[in-house]
Amino acid sequence: MKIAIYGRKIKADFLEVIQKLFQFLAEKEVEVVMYEPFYRHIYTTTHFKPLVSAFFNQPKELKTDVNFMFSIGGDGTFLETIYFVRDKQIPIVGINSGRLGFLADISQENVIPALEQIFSGNFEITERSLLQLQTSNNLFGDFNYALNEVTILKKDSSSMINIQTFVNDEFLNNYWVDGIIISTPTGSTAYSLSVGGPIITPDSKNFIINPIAPHTLTVRPLIVPDDNVLSFVVKGRSNIFLATLDYRSAFFDSSVELKVNKADFTIKTIRFADRSFFATLREKLMWGADFRPQFK
Secondary structure, eight states: OEEEEEESOOOGGGHHHHHHHHHHHHHTTOEEEEEHHHHHHHHHHHOOOOOOSEEEOSGGGSOTTOSEEEEEEOHHHHHHHHHHHTTSOOOEEEEESSSOOSSSOBOGGGHHHHHHHHHTTOOEEEEEOOEEEEETTOTTTTOOEESSEEEEEESSSSSOEEEEEEETTEEEEEEEESEEEEEOTGGGGTHHHHTTOOOOOTTOOEEEEEEESOSSTTOOOEEEETTSOEEEEEEOSSSEEEEEETTEEEEEETTOOEEEEEOSSOEEEEEOTTOOHHHHHHHHTTTTOOOSOOOO
16 A cells, blocks of 8 residues: 655654554564655654655656545645645545544544555545636636635735526625625535535535625525536735735736636545534534523
């Protein structure tokens, strides 16, 4: 088996987990390739030297013969991992080095049990859809995809912007807003949720069109099937606006039309029988928890 490992930084209290992870992989005689800056960070800050066979720094250096990609960090790190995996169909395993996430949902105390389940084949592969952003100026280079959301935002804190929105070239609305979020089901628990969007399950075949601070109160989030193509033309007092793909961002001007559609490939993740999406919702959002003060 061959495993790739990506991460950014770890805290000192996570070192023991890292050591157990590499010890487990060594005992299983797993070939490990690692993101080189992450390797250097671990070695220089903790003096622990992970046993690896090769390094990668760019997406092209990550080969398709990798069986799993381990993302060590939080949900943000998981999103960065996708930039390297791309359409290689390598399942991503999210190991959380902090608080439980929706994507990086393996907690520190469950790393070894999760590894044992992986090696015993006790898991399911789930596929998550992505958004593709198309612009005439190729705004994000050679990888115009997002797992969570595409956002269109005003550049500064001045007046609202106008976003003309079309669904399959049919006019939908002139949104007078601070911005707009186009979210996947995976992204429904991210930025979209924070501005009042609905939660939809990862296997839902939909997009969410969610306005940010709309001028009109009757303007609400809209769910549309993900086989639609969405188009946006942005106008405002300022001629420079901001677009984001998950954690990446770029400026554009009003001459640029943005089109968003479903990508022609998916990202594979794994799901254990004891870690369902609904269980993560209950835990992450603390559903059912009672924080009212108790009086005698």
